[in-house]
Amino acid sequence: MTDTRIANEPPRSIHTLVVRLTHWINAFAMVCMIGSGWQIYNASPIFSFKFPPELTLGGWLGGALAWHFAAMWLLVLNGIVYLAYGIASGHLRKSFLPLSLRVILQDAAAALAFRLMHSLGRYNAVQKSLYIGVLLLGVLVVLSGLSIWKPVQLQLLTALFGGYDFARVVHFAAMTGIVLFIIVHLTLVALVPTTLLPMITGRAPAPRREESHK
Amino acid sequence: MTLPLHPKRVRMTEIEPEIKSIERRMFLRQGLSLGALTMLSGCNLADGDAVDRVLFAMSKWNDRVQAALFNPARLAPTYPESAITDPFPFNAFYQEKDAPIVDGASYRLQLSGMIANKKPWTIAELRALPQETQVTRHICVEGWSAIGKWGGVPFRTFLERIGADTAAKYVGFKCADKYYSSIDMATALHPQTLLALDYGDDALPTKYGYPMKLRVPTKLGFKNPKHIAEIYVTNDYPGGYWEDQGYNWFSGS
Numbered sequence: 001m002t003d004t005r006i007a008n009e010p011p012r013s014i015h016t017l018v019v020r021l022t023h024w025i026n027a028f029a030m031v032c033m034i035g036s037g038w039q040i041y042n043a044s045p046i047f048s049f050k051f052p053p054e055l056t057l058g059g060w061l062g063g064a065l066a067w068h069f070a071a072m073w074l075l076v077l078n079g080i081v082y083l084a085y086g087i088a089s090g091h092l093r094k095s096f097l098p099l100s101l102r103v104i105l106q107d108a109a110a111a112l113a114f115r116l117m118h119s120l121g122r123y124n125a126v127q128k129s130l131y132i133g134v135l136l137l138g139v140l141v142v143l144s145g146l147s148i149w150k151p152v153q154l155q156l157l158t159a160l161f162g163g164y165d166f167a168r169v170v171h172f173a174a175m176t177g178i179v180l181f182i183i184v185h186l187t188l189v190a191l192v193p194t195t196l197l198p199m200i201t202g203r204a205p206a207p208r209r210e211e212s213h214k
Numbered sequence: 215m216t217l218p219l220h221p222k223r224v225r226m227t228e229i230e231p232e233i234k235s236i237e238r239r240m241f242l243r244q245g246l247s248l249g250a251l252t253m254l255s256g257c258n259l260a261d262g263d264a265v266d267r268v269l270f271a272m273s274k275w276n277d278r279v280q281a282a283l284f285n286p287a288r289l290a291p292t293y294p295e296s297a298i299t300d301p302f303p304f305n306a307f308y309q310e311k312d313a314p315i316v317d318g319a320s321y322r323l324q325l326s327g328m329i330a331n332k333k334p335w336t337i338a339e340l341r342a343l344p345q346e347t348q349v350t351r352h353i354c355v356e357g358w359s360a361i362g363k364w365g366g367v368p369f370r371t372f373l374e375r376i377g378a379d380t381a382a383k384y385v386g387f388k389c390a391d392k393y394y395s396s397i398d399m400a401t402a403l404h405p406q407t408l409l410a411l412d413y414g415d416d417a418l419p420t421k422y423g424y425p426m427k428l429r430v431p432t433k434l435g436f437k438n439p440k441h442i443a444e445i446y447v448t449n450d451y452p453g454g455y456w457e458d459q460g461y462n463w464f465s466g467s
Contacts, residue, residue, distance in 0.1 A: 044356035061356060062460035063269075069462065070272035151353065152290045152432050152467040153283050164351060164359050 014198035022082040032071035039064030134181040141174035280464040290431035299360035314390040327446035330377025343367045350431035364429040365412035386452035390441035395454035434465040
């Protein structure tokens with residue numbers, strides 16, 4: 001159905017190699033951190049529930065801690081590479097900025113009315129705010145995690161999070177925010193599956209008619 | 215506290231001869247239920263040993279990082295007595311009723327290893343040494359925390375008194391409840407590391423480790439052995455009850 005002019009166009013590059021690599025490394029590290037974190041939580045729950053053991057990683061507290069404190073290096077080093085690249089290359093600025101509250105509300109209303117167009121490689125204001133939000137939650141989850149890992153050596157950081165016990169709650173809340181993001185993120189990928197391939201190959205499929213007029 | 219050990223999942227018949235220690239196996243034998251780990255396709259996940267080896271190596275790496283992070287002069291936060299958790303929780307690898315009864319009159323603290331004067335110590339002799347008290351937070355590896363008050367002999371004072379080789383790497387502890395553990399020498403010499411004889415204003419009750427426990431506010435709770443029967447100084451890695459099953463050895467706070 002594609003006409004020859006479009007088929008002969010070089011494929012549009014959507015995600016650079018660094019973005020794709022760090023995305024999938026982060027996905028793996030996050031699964032390890034959340035699964036082992038839930039097992040650690042279960043050893044001494046803050047709230048009146050436990051996570052189902054089938055969704056946890058490590059098998060017992062010692063195994064979960066070993067996973068958590070191994071995968072944290074992957075998560076943090078990968079995150080540093082992504083942020084350094086994102087700042088140096090302008091990826092963060094170009095993809096997620098500018099952003100204003102007015103446009104976020106506008107796009108959110110359009111999205112809820114199913115009138116928001118999806119365009120590969122260009123984010124609307126709702127997407128921008130969610131991506132910025134989850135990046136900030138990533139920073140929060142690492143800092144609060146450090147504060148409960150080293151409440152003596154990093155006691156100023158722990159105090160900043162309201163002391164050891166409250167820092168655990170902050171760590172839990174940041175995890176919850178990230179998990180909610182992942183649920184929305186995966187739901188949207190399921191609704192718009194053409195977004196998945198570019199995160200693997202980097203390239204957009206040849207544009208279809210409904211996209212080409214944008 | 216709940217015991218996180220699941221020995222039923224480790225079948226002795228599965229243990230191959232080349233497996234030298236149980237601890238690496240303990241990490242993961244039960245840990246591979248997560249479907250997402252099939253992302254590691256290519257590895258044979260039924261054989262957790264490769265992943266265990268990576269986790270074990272990372273735990274050793276984390277020991278080194280924590281030793282580097284440890285500042286011998288940084289004090290753990292202290293609290294007013296009004297902040298003390300009452301009742302302070304009992305925690306061990308057994309029930310409170312199974313805590314060992316130690317006879318204080320015949321008790322002798324044994325010393326061995328790289329120590330000049332290995333003469334055993336009575337409780338009265340320990341109490342004759344300079345005493346200090348502290349109100350600090352005990353943080354359990356499980357995540358909960360509780361504030362308590364401990365009194366006793368600064369461990370540095372004791373190590374100097376017995377002529378311990380403070381250039382050695384480790385101080386090990388053997389306990390009347392069959393528990394054992396060990397710490398690095400830098401932590402042993404930290405000003406808040408105590409040979410605790412008192413909890414609150416009284417001698418340690420049985421549940422908190424009579425007649426003596428190690429109080430280390432710069433480490434997790436399981437690095438605070440109770441009912442200490444013997445102390446030794448060594449350069450050979452001594453491990454510990456939980457450490458040998460997979461808990462990180464340094465476990466600093």
